[in-house]
Amino acid sequence: xxxxxxxxxxxxxxxxxxxxxxxxxxxxxxxxxxxxxxxxxxxxxxxxxxxxxxxxxxxxxxxxxxxxxxxxxxxxxxxxxxxxxxxxxxxxxxxxxxxxxxxxxxxxxxxxxxxxxxxxxxxxxxxxxxxxxxxxxxxxxxxxxxxxxxxxxxxxxxxxxxxxxxxxxxxxxxxxxxxxxxxxxxxxxxxxxxxxxxxxxxxxxxxxxxxxxxxxxxxxxxxxxxxxxxxxxxxxxxxxxxxxxxxxxxxxxxxxxxxxxxxxxxxxxxxxxxxxxxxxxxxxxxxxxx
Numbered sequence: 001x002x003x004x005x006x007x008x009x010x011x012x013x014x015x016x017x018x019x020x021x022x023x024x025x026x027x028x029x030x031x032x033x034x035x036x037x038x039x040x041x042x043x044x045x046x047x048x049x050x051x052x053x054x055x056x057x058x059x060x061x062x063x064x065x066x067x068x069x070x071x072x073x074x075x076x077x078x079x080x081x082x083x084x085x086x087x088x089x090x091x092x093x094x095x096x097x098x099x100x101x102x103x104x105x106x107x108x109x110x111x112x113x114x115x116x117x118x119x120x121x122x123x124x125x126x127x128x129x130x131x132x133x134x135x136x137x138x139x140x141x142x143x144x145x146x147x148x149x150x151x152x153x154x155x156x157x158x159x160x161x162x163x164x165x166x167x168x169x170x171x172x173x174x175x176x177x178x179x180x181x182x183x184x185x186x187x188x189x190x191x192x193x194x195x196x197x198x199x200x201x202x203x204x205x206x207x208x209x210x211x212x213x214x215x216x217x218x219x220x221x222x223x224x225x226x227x228x229x230x231x232x233x234x235x236x237x238x239x240x241x242x243x244x245x246x247x248x249x250x251x252x253x254x255x256x257x258x259x260x261x262x263x264x265x266x267x268x269x270x271x272x273x274x275x276x277x278x279x280x281x282x283x284x285x286x287x288x289x290x
Contacts, residue, residue, distance in 0.1 A: 015035070
C-alpha cells in the first residue's frame with residue numbers, strides 16, 4: 001500500500017557482510033560497506049518485522065535517492081539431500097543462490113544444514129528471482145539443482161539434490177543444545193535476558209570473533225522487545241578478553257555454526273552465517289516439546 005515499514009531487517013548479500021540493518025520510522029536504512037568493486041551492484045534482502053513478507057533488491061550506490069523496495073509475500077522451498085542410492089544425507093550444507101546468470105557463480109542468499117532425515121526448508125524465498133540450490137556433503141562432494149523461479153501462482157517448490165557420496169556419514173545433528181551449561185567468558189555489554197523466548201547461538205571461527213560479536217549485539221538490540229538472547233560461542237583455543245554480547249565457551253556440536261533454539265532449548269534452525277529473521281520468528285512462534 002506504499003506505507004513505510006519501520007523495523008524491517010535488511011541483510012547485505014553483495015558485497016557479503018555480517019549482521020543486520022534496520023529501517024527507521026520512515027522506512028529507510030543506510031547500508032554501509034568498506035569497499036565495492038567498480039560497477040558492482042549492491043544486493044540485499046529485506047524482511048518484514050512481523051509478517052511473512054520480504055524482497056530481494058538491488059541498489060545503485062551512485063543513485064542519490066537510493067532504492068525503493070516493496071515487501072511482498074515470500075515463497076517456500078523445501079526438499080531433501082540424498083546420495084546416488086537415494087539415502088538421506090544428514091548435516092549436508094544447502095546453499096540457496098540467486099543466479100541471474102546461470103553460467104556464473106550465484107550470490108548466496110541462505111545457507112542451511114539438513115536434519116537427521118536429510119531434509120531442509122527455506123520459507124523465505126523471493127518471488128520472480130532465478131534461484132538454484134547447491135548441496136555439499138563435505139568440502140569436495142557437491143550437487144546442484146536446476147535453476148527455478150517462484151511466482152504468485154507457484155509459491156512452493158520441492159527440490160531434491162543428489163550428491164555422489166556413497167554411504168552417507170552418520171553425523172547426527174543436535175536436536176537440543178544445553179547452552180546454559182556452557183562456560184561463561186564474559187557477560188558482554190547488555191544484561192542477560194531472563195527466561196528468553198528464543199536463543200541465538202553463533203559458534204565463531206578463529207579471527208571472526210569481533211565481527212560476530214558486533215553483529216550479535218546489533219541483533220539483540222533489534223530484538224530486545226522479543227526476549228531473544230544472543231550468544232557468541234568460542235572454543236578453548238580462542239582468546240576473547242571482551243565482547244559486546246554474552247560470550248561462552250563450548251565445542252561446536254555439529255556442522256552448523258548458527259543455531260536458533262526455542263525456550264526449551266530445542267533446535268529450530270541450523271545454518272551457516274548469521275541466522276535470518278524468519279528463523280527467529282519461527283522459534284518465537286513455536287512451543288517447546290516436553
